[in-house]
């Protein structure tokens with residue numbers, strides 16, 4: 001019973017004016033060419049992968065430059 005009383009008495013979170021960032025509509029452009037809008041603190045952003053090209057959503061297996069990076073690393077230290 002004491003627990004219930006405490007839950008009821010929980011104060012609502014107060015919104016401190018000026019402490020919250022301004023959220024604006026942010027146009028995000030992906031490396032695959034897809035663009036979509038989200039709400040963010042910046043008006044523009046770019047991502048390397050999105051829901052349109054990520055294998056999880058597309059169902060296609062796609063290697064995201066993993067081998068290329070390993071090869072570049074090997075070349076760099078293969079002296």
Ligand SMILES: [Zn+2]
Nearest residue numbers: 030032050053
């Ligand atoms: Zn994408």
